[in-house]
Amino acid sequence: MPELPEVETVKCGLQAVLEGRTLNRVIARRTDLRFPLPDGFGQMLSGHKVVAVARRAKYLLLHMDNAVVLIWHLGMSGRVRIFTTPPPPEERHDHIIFETDHGVTIRFNDTRRFGFMDLCDEAALADHAMIAKLGPEPLDPTFDxxxxxxxxxxxxxxxxxxxxxxxxxxxxxxxxxxxxxxxxxxxxxxxxxxxxxxxxxxxxxxxxxxxxxxxxxxxxxxxxxxxxxxxxxxxxxxxxxxxxxxxxxxxxxxxxxxxxxxxxxxxxxxxxxxxxx
DNA sequence: CTACCATCCTGGTTGC
DNA sequence: TGCAACCAGGATGGTA
Structure with a gap:
């Protein structure tokens, strides 16, 4: 799916329900996305508050209150759905599920599994292999x-x-x-x-x-x-x-x-x- | 450096 | 109708 506008759309949706909220549960129904989910993925996130939801290029970034950043790429077919009421049954390619402290469920559905998630220390984000080589943001005013x-x-x-x-x-x-x-x-x-x-x-x-x-x-x-x-x-x-x-x-x-x-x-x-x- | 290719994976569409 | 080939919004790594 996603180029910058689609990722930006998803980012705004996530911002509205995640910023300032705590992730009560993180469920990985599959760990074999494009790259294997990192060890301790759920433990590093659950019980922690989302400080900010951001976007860099086609990457979603969830900044957590424990100085961990979730780096999230939607690949070709990744979808994010947010449910503010009790969610319908899980679907076939719902791989990762987040539940917040105020009853919101977020599901990452990705049929082709070209998407992935990784964790990174806040201080090391700029040096992360997927982030470090990225060129400028096309909508940055200094990119003239x-x-x-x-x-x-x-x-x-x-x-x-x-x-x-x-x-x-x-x-x-x-x-x-x-x-x-x-x-x-x-x-x-x-x-x-x-x-x-x-x-x-x-x-x-x-x-x-x-x-x-x-x-x-x-x-x-x-x-x-x-x-x-x-x-x-x-x-x-x-x-x-x-x-x-x-x-x-x-x-x-x-x-x-x-x-x-x-x-x-x-x-x-x-x-x-x-x-x- | 560059152009091209295969690769990861699933599913929808096309053509025989 | 059935089935195989091909195609798809991404990105990397290899080859010549």
């Missing part, structure tokens, strides 16, 4: 056109691949990269190092607009993503290119152009060859 230009400099890889590289910028995924490149009028095939100056300006604007609009819409629900309430996100209705191969381009100056689907580094890219150069 100049910053983006600097990070693309010297990279011959296609801009599509560069934007998916979490060390370049952290949080974009396959859907939003296609959408952002369309809005910026940049071909996904263009060498990253040639995206400089005005193109960088346009790309920064596109990234901010697309991500902010997606967050406002509660993310995009294609197969797996739900808001923590169970409601669908609805940004998929605002997709302009993703999964729209063969359909007419909505760009105002396209005059009959249509969306093309290509494969780059093994993953589908959608774009309008007329509008994006």
């Amino acid at each position: 056109a100049a910053a983006l230009a600097g990070r693309l400099k010297g990279r011959k890889t296609p801009i599509k691949a560069a934007l998916l590289d979490q060390t370049v910028v952290a949080g974009l995924g396959n859907i939003y990269v296609s959408e952002c490149l369309f809005h910026a009028g940049i071909s996904p095939r263009r060498s990253a190092h040639t995206v400089q100056g005005g193109r960088c300006e346009k790309l920064i604007v596109a990234i901010r607009q697309v991500l902010n609009a997606a967050i406002a819409a509660g993310g995009s629900s294609l197969r797996d993503h739900r808001q923590t309430s169970g409601e669908l996100g609805y940004f998929q209705h605002q997709f302009v290119v993703y999964d729209k191969a063969g359909q007419p381009c909505k760009g105002c100056d396209c005059q009959g152009g249509s969306i093309e689907q290509i494969v780059q580094s093994g993953r589908s890219t959608y774009f309008c060859p007329r509008r994006q150069t």
Whole structure:
């Protein structure tokens, strides 16, 4: 499911019910997620209060009152559901369950088990293997056109691949990269190092607009993503290119152009060859 | 450095 | 209808 907007949506849902609350019980129905759950996972968390719920790139971070941080990645198919009333029966891929001191149940459901959880000392978070190499947050105001230009400099890889590289910028995924490149009028095939100056300006604007609009819409629900309430996100209705191969381009100056689907580094890219150069 | 590939896992869709 | 191949929002590690 989850790119930055979906993870942000989940983060907000968790914040509302977790911050300041104590985890009474932590149940691991399966410990073999993408990586094995760390030893003592439940013991390190249960009986402790959640101080803050945060997000870094596509990672959820639960800061606990014992200076432990839960690092949580949703993988491809991870869903989080929050129940404020007695929950329905557990479902097939409900792997991890949290119960709070005020009767809230949180379930992590992940069919493909590409998601994972890990624990880390607060002081060592920045050095954690999954966190340390991440590039800047795309919505950080200091991540501007100049910053983006600097990070693309010297990279011959296609801009599509560069934007998916979490060390370049952290949080974009396959859907939003296609959408952002369309809005910026940049071909996904263009060498990253040639995206400089005005193109960088346009790309920064596109990234901010697309991500902010997606967050406002509660993310995009294609197969797996739900808001923590169970409601669908609805940004998929605002997709302009993703999964729209063969359909007419909505760009105002396209005059009959249509969306093309290509494969780059093994993953589908959608774009309008007329509008994006 | 770069491009490409396989891999982890499950399930929905497509095509014969 | 049945079944196999292929595809999917992520990320890493290996190869040439």
